[in-house]
Amino acid sequence: MLKTFRIGGIHPKANKLSAGKAIQSIEIPHEVSIPLAQHIGAPSQPVVKKGDKVKVGTLIGKSVGFVSANIHSSVSGTVKKIDKVVDVSGYRRDAVIISVEGDEWEDSIDRSETLINECTLSQKEIIDKIAASGIVGMGGATFPTHVKLMPPPGTKAEVLIINGVECEPYLTSDHQLMMEKTEEILVGTTLLMKALNVSKAIIGIENNKRDAIAKFSQLASFYPGISIQPLKERYPQGGEKQLIDALIRRQVPSGALPIAVGAVVQNVGTTFAVYEAVQKNKPLFERIVTVTGEEVNNPCNIRSRIGIPLQVLIDFAGGLPQNTGKIISGGPMMGKAVAYTDIPVTKGTSGILIIPSSKAKRKTPKDCIRCAKCVQVCPMGLNPTLLMNLSEYAVWDRAEKNYITDCIECGSCSYTCPANRPLLDYIRLGKGKVMAIMKARKN
Amino acid sequence: MENKLVVSPSPHIHGGDSIPKNMYGVLIALIPAFLVSIYVFRMDAVIITLFSVLFCVGFEYLITKFILKKEPTIRDGSAILTGVLLAFNLPSNLPLWILAIGALAAIGIGKMSFGGLGNNIFNPALVGRIFLLISFPAQMTTWPVPATAATDAVTSATVLANLKFNPDNLPSLTHMFLGIEGGSLGEISALALLLGLGYLLWKKIITWHIPTAILGTVVIFSGILYLINPIPQHNPLIHLFSGGLMLGAVFMATDYVTSPLTKKGMLIYGFFIGIITMCIRLWGAYPEGMSFAIVLMNGFTPLINYYTTPKRFGEVRKNG
Numbered sequence: 001m002l003k004t005f006r007i008g009g010i011h012p013k014a015n016k017l018s019a020g021k022a023i024q025s026i027e028i029p030h031e032v033s034i035p036l037a038q039h040i041g042a043p044s045q046p047v048v049k050k051g052d053k054v055k056v057g058t059l060i061g062k063s064v065g066f067v068s069a070n071i072h073s074s075v076s077g078t079v080k081k082i083d084k085v086v087d088v089s090g091y092r093r094d095a096v097i098i099s100v101e102g103d104e105w106e107d108s109i110d111r112s113e114t115l116i117n118e119c120t121l122s123q124k125e126i127i128d129k130i131a132a133s134g135i136v137g138m139g140g141a142t143f144p145t146h147v148k149l150m151p152p153p154g155t156k157a158e159v160l161i162i163n164g165v166e167c168e169p170y171l172t173s174d175h176q177l178m179m180e181k182t183e184e185i186l187v188g189t190t191l192l193m194k195a196l197n198v199s200k201a202i203i204g205i206e207n208n209k210r211d212a213i214a215k216f217s218q219l220a221s222f223y224p225g226i227s228i229q230p231l232k233e234r235y236p237q238g239g240e241k242q243l244i245d246a247l248i249r250r251q252v253p254s255g256a257l258p259i260a261v262g263a264v265v266q267n268v269g270t271t272f273a274v275y276e277a278v279q280k281n282k283p284l285f286e287r288i289v290t291v292t293g294e295e296v297n298n299p300c301n302i303r304s305r306i307g308i309p310l311q312v313l314i315d316f317a318g319g320l321p322q323n324t325g326k327i328i329s330g331g332p333m334m335g336k337a338v339a340y341t342d343i344p345v346t347k348g349t350s351g352i353l354i355i356p357s358s359k360a361k362r363k364t365p366k367d368c369i370r371c372a373k374c375v376q377v378c379p380m381g382l383n384p385t386l387l388m389n390l391s392e393y394a395v396w397d398r399a400e401k402n403y404i405t406d407c408i409e410c411g412s413c414s415y416t417c418p419a420n421r422p423l424l425d426y427i428r429l430g431k432g433k434v435m436a437i438m439k440a441r442k443n
Numbered sequence: 444m445e446n447k448l449v450v451s452p453s454p455h456i457h458g459g460d461s462i463p464k465n466m467y468g469v470l471i472a473l474i475p476a477f478l479v480s481i482y483v484f485r486m487d488a489v490i491i492t493l494f495s496v497l498f499c500v501g502f503e504y505l506i507t508k509f510i511l512k513k514e515p516t517i518r519d520g521s522a523i524l525t526g527v528l529l530a531f532n533l534p535s536n537l538p539l540w541i542l543a544i545g546a547l548a549a550i551g552i553g554k555m556s557f558g559g560l561g562n563n564i565f566n567p568a569l570v571g572r573i574f575l576l577i578s579f580p581a582q583m584t585t586w587p588v589p590a591t592a593a594t595d596a597v598t599s600a601t602v603l604a605n606l607k608f609n610p611d612n613l614p615s616l617t618h619m620f621l622g623i624e625g626g627s628l629g630e631i632s633a634l635a636l637l638l639g640l641g642y643l644l645w646k647k648i649i650t651w652h653i654p655t656a657i658l659g660t661v662v663i664f665s666g667i668l669y670l671i672n673p674i675p676q677h678n679p680l681i682h683l684f685s686g687g688l689m690l691g692a693v694f695m696a697t698d699y700v701t702s703p704l705t706k707k708g709m710l711i712y713g714f715f716i717g718i719i720t721m722c723i724r725l726w727g728a729y730p731e732g733m734s735f736a737i738v739l740m741n742g743f744t745p746l747i748n749y750y751t752t753p754k755r756f757g758e759v760r761k762n763g
Contacts, residue, residue: 007756012456090450169456241756253757326449332456339450353455360449362457366519367561369462371699376650381755383704386748403755411454418460419561425452
């Protein structure tokens with residue numbers, strides 16, 4: 001029996017159309033918009049102004065406060081302006097707009113493909129380098145990585161977990177990265193182990209990626225302390241709490257962080273970025289993006305610089321199909337639908353999924369038949385139909401008592417509901433409201 | 444192009460489950476029991492089932508269209524299911540005009556008066572059955588002899604009635620298990636109903652909790668009594684294979700709308716259905732108490748839902 005998490009979960013069709021497609025680079029357009037808010041936490045402060053010359057890897061936004069991250073230029077050229085640009089959230093937010101001239105990189109960056117195993121840096125030096133390079137969680141949550149590497153006082157990391165689950169249907173960017181950069185990810189894992197001062201790391205990979213499991217298992221023996229764990233296919237196994245439960249049988253208590261059970265989780269994409277930052281002096285300014293969808297001509301995995309409009313990636317995959325009804329940044333379960341194709345790729349853009357208009361709209365909701373399927377699939381052990389009703393009728397105290405704030409917004413409830421009820425829509429709304437109430441009470 | 448894009452919150456895909464899929468799934472699971480009823484009661488079984496479905500669907504259509512003035516909901520399959528389940532709870536020789544009254548009680552009082560599917564408190568088919576049992580006790584408890592029996596008699600008592608009033612006159616356990624006995628249309632064959640249970644579990648239409656809790660409680664309850672005093676009235680197997688227990692445990696008590704949401708709640712609900720059924724069977728005035736037990740516990744379902752919560756993630760911090 002393969003390991004998996006113990007509560008709830010669903011098994012949506014994987015639809016990995018771009019699996020096995022080699023990572024391709026795309027031409028850089030003549031202009032990019034690099035948002036200053038690409039991470040959870042405070043947006044960074046611009047350190048360039050109109051007319052400044054920048055190279056690939058030049059710092060253009062400085063992190064402000066503890067939870068924030070640096071932003072680097074992904075192109076060389078001239079800063080055209082700093083202006084509001086619509087990003088994936090749908091809001092207009094500050095971005096640095098750069099006119100591209102050539103492709104000149106900062107001299108400090110090692111552009112060779114040579115694998116560098118050795119690292120003589122200390123724990124603190126590694127963390128500082130990760131922070132300086134602007135690395136954030138690349139699975140989609142975009143939480144600044146260096147913050148996760150500094151456990152709060154009184155807690156201690158015991159095990160590092162590397163998330164190679166990629167449980168979102170359609171997405172293959174992590175899978176392809178694992179196939180092409182296996183050793184780099186393993187070195188990155190040892191770097192993270194050093195940064196956390198742990199001797200044990202587990203790389204969790206879902207069983208639909210047998211080639212990646214085989215490749216990692218073969219090479220992991222050269223890296224002491226790292227083990228590979230195949231996992232049963234199950235959504236949302238890539239959720240931090242679910243993955244910890246699946247791998248080490250510990251459940252993070254309500255409201256607590258993974259460090260409460262001695263675990264720190266990092267995505268494989270993040271781990272690769274850590275390798276590049278520490279060993280190659282390369283800040284985070286590009287990432288792998290899957291462009292996919294049933295009607296897409298050429299589903300593929302693209303290495304894209306941050307700030308390139310989605311349209312350029314879509315064109316590379318064969319252009320927007322005639323019958324497009326919805327464009328999603330991310331996967332179909334947790335991704336965000338976008339209204340425009342000129343929004344830029346950011347550090348959290350794991351994929352672009354194009355859905356035909358016939359499947360873009362939801363079906364009409366019916367009355368709840370209390371079949372309890374949402375209760376059975378909720379991976380947090382909540383009662384989604386109750387939480388939806390409480391949110392609908394604004395009964396915030398009961399919503400709080402029924403742990404609405406534990407919801408990880410995985411969407412399993414809405415996915416499962418035979419009456420097509422918009423469970424997560426209401427729970428998300430209620431969760432926001434209850435969190436605001438709890439915050440106000442604290443102050 | 445741009446202005447045609449749909450922007451909605453996640454998730455952007457749906458598993459494809461629907462209310463009709465579940466309803467028709469239950470109907471498929473009822474096929475074995477229907478076949479046995481045709482074998483045992485011949486054309487009567489077909490006529491009662493057919494008319495019960497027609498009455499139920501017809502009343503739902505008329506009520507939604509002319510009284511509630513809403514879009515008729517008959518396509519979701521729930522009225523068909525109510526019709527079949529009502530028929531399965533009736534003797535095969537019931538006059539059709541009584542059947543029509545039962546269907547009206549089931550759909551009109553049991554379901555539509557609360558607002559239709561999803562809003563009813565009590566199982567509609569059982570509301571219909573109990574309405575008829577109280578209104579027409581004679582017709583509702585006169586059972587035709589199985590067409591397979593080699594006797595000239597026209598009517599007979601059920602196993603449970605014999606158990607209560609005439610314990611020397613019982614069919615063999617094998618006959619009870621297969622369903623060669625008197626009784627309501629669809630309740631007679633434990634084997635056919637268990638096949639249906641297997642299908643429901645396989646298709647994940649229901650979980651094991653409610654049927655197991657009910658059947659387990661009945662077996663343990665009567666088993667303890669049997670160990671103390673081994674008379675037929677205490678025989679767990681006779682209780683298991685007779686009356687409406689199996690039909691109720693598999694198809695009636697598991698009705699989505701009227702049963703609890705959490706696994707814990709389902710177990711509590713099933714346990715009490717088992718207890719109440721056995722109390723009525725052993726010490727009540729009626730030979731059978733399954734439908735009363737289910738409807739009573741339907742009434743407690745909101746309370747059970749209020750007090751039971753699912754097992755939350757992180758409740759057990761470390762367990763190996």
